Amino acid sequence: MSITAQSVWDNCLEFIKDNIQPQAYKTWFEPIIAVKLTDNALSVQVPSKFFYEWLEEHYVKILKVSLTKELGEGAKLVYIIKMENTYGNKQPFTEKIPSSNRTSVKSQDVDIPLNNKSPELRNPFVIPGIRNVKIESQLNPNYSFENFLEGDSNRLARSAGLAVSNKPGGTSFNPLLIFGGVGLGKTHLAHAIGVDIKDKYPEKTVLYISAEKFTQQYIDAVKKNNRNDFIHFYQIIDVLIIDDVQFFSGKTGTQDVFFHIFNHLHQNGKQVILTSDKAPVDMQDIEQRLLSRFKWGLSAELQTPDFETRVSILKNKLYRDGVEMPEDIIEYVAKNIKTNVRELEGAIISLIAQSSFNKKEITIDLARIIVEKFVKNTKREVSIDYIQKVVSDYFQMDIDTLQSKTRKRHIVQARQLAMFFAKKFTKASLASIGSQIGKRDHATVLHACKTVDNLSSTDKQFRKYVEDITKKLSI
Known part of the structure; x- marks a missing residue:
């Protein structure tokens, strides 16, 4: 032979x-x-x-x-x-x-153990923000599970995150896609998972990177003819966390290279964690083959925290900062700032600062002034509850009627308008919109949006409804 x-x-x-x-x-x-x-x-x-x-x-x-x-x-x-x-x-x-x-294996005299399980990683090329020879995780240790408080709005995502951190790459939550509106804690949770994995598995290589920075690295790699090096660098990561993956929208080259990296990591039991401001079903200009992979694992939504969770978040923040505050003031802030956690914490920081700088006692009156200014100066994301109230008031019906199962034409149209505006003014997923407006599914919401678009272009009276409600929601 x-x-x-x-x-x-x-x-x-x-x-x-x-x-x-x-x-x-x-x-x-x-x-x-x-x-x-x-x-x-x-x-x-x-x-x-x-x-x-x-x-x-x-x-x-x-x-x-x-x-x-x-x-x-x-x-x-x-x-x-x-x-x-x-x-x-x-x-x-x-x-x-x-x-x-050329390697002459006869003359090489480098003694490297045959079972070298965790060799030190070397960067294939200079990557912005990653300058050390050993790869730094880019994780923020201040973001932990301890200060990511559990509530109905985040229980699924938090529990899935804990499962992944206990057994990265070894659960059915791969990839884990965490999605939700601005300031609800997506980045915090992604970091918390990475930090926990690093604590439990110090030998694993964990890397957190924003989708924007990943895209820029890829563009640089192509310019320098280093595309293969770029791919192989990411293929040796054990836990890859990509924040704001919706940024890949419309970027076909980046999507293509991430597709190959994702496949390699997934096939080899490595963990992928993604965050996005919308569910896969709502993502625009992302290739179907990539979207299908996003759905392989678990897509967990972070929703606006309820009142009890908002109170817990504020108390935890005050405890960590060593500040005491009366219960009624905490509840007042929690009751009046509902949009997201970032605004909630921002308001409490402003309140503490005003009290400290001006040597004023923290009172309900001071809280009212701060909250009013804060809400006024902060770009407000209209909530689904608020949209339902505006639409119900406009058609002179109560919210229960709007959400009911009745097929009466004027009520169905009001419900469809509420769904249409919820999709237009919020970052909630279609499934979340449907769930909050009469427990409908995402297909019903999609149909409602198409119906509103069609009627707006063919029915003069209906077009006036849309214009009137848009003005009320834009104030």
Whole structure:
């Protein structure tokens, strides 16, 4: 039987597979292609320069042993780097490692353990914000589960986050997509999961990055012809957290590269955590194949916290800051600021600051002044409850009638208008809108929005309804 490059490499792989972790084998040896065998020199193709350097740094000993076993003491290994075609050339092109850099497994004398489970990661190229040789997680330790208080509005997302942090990559919540409006705690929860994983599994590589920064890195990689290095860098992360994934909307190149990174991580049991301001079903200009992957795991919504949760959040904030405040004032702030957690905490900070700077006692009157100013100066996100109240008042009916099961035409139209404006003025998902307006499903909300659009263009009276209510909601 004649010896070929493929047969030699297959035998080497058999030996290597038995001596390293399955995950390492999949990542670093399965992509290698045997090209040719000349005398005692085996030429293999690797995907990038970074890939070659990683093999040299971490697996040279096992390569030396396996190849010497097949070709004898004079064995040599030649790397051929597959360069990415990014300039419109029809044919891919390759670059051989110059002879001075070729690995002669006979002469290499680098002692690296065969079962090196957690080698130190090196950046493939300079990444903005990540300057150290060892990858920093970019996590904020101040965001923890301890100060992410549980309530009805976030129980599912928080519980799923805890499950993921206990067993990253080992639950059915992969990917875990956390979605909801501005200031409801998506970023906080994403960081909390990462921080908890780092505490429990210090050997795991966790990386938090915004979708915007990821996109910029990808653009830089393409400019520098480093696309493969970019991909391989992200493929060696154990827990990847991407914030505001809706930023990928309309960016086909970034979506494509993330698709390949996601597939690799998911197939190899790595954990992916995503945040978004909307549910997958509501995302625009995101490729269907990527959206389908977002739905593989769990999509958990963060909703506006209820009154009890808002009170708990304020008390926790005051306790952490070492500030005491009367119960009635805490309740007043919680009752009057409903939109999101960020505004809630902002108002309490303003109240403490005013009291401290002006040496005034914290009273209900001071709280009223602060809350009124704060709400007035803060861009208000109209709530679904408020929209239902405005629509109900406009049609002179109560909210229970609006939400009822009746099929009377004027009530159905009012309900459809409420759904239409909820989609227009809030970041709530279609499912959340339907749930809050008469316990309908997302398909009913979608149908309502289409009906309102159609009637607005064909029915003069109905168009006046839309214009009148828009003015009331825009005040």
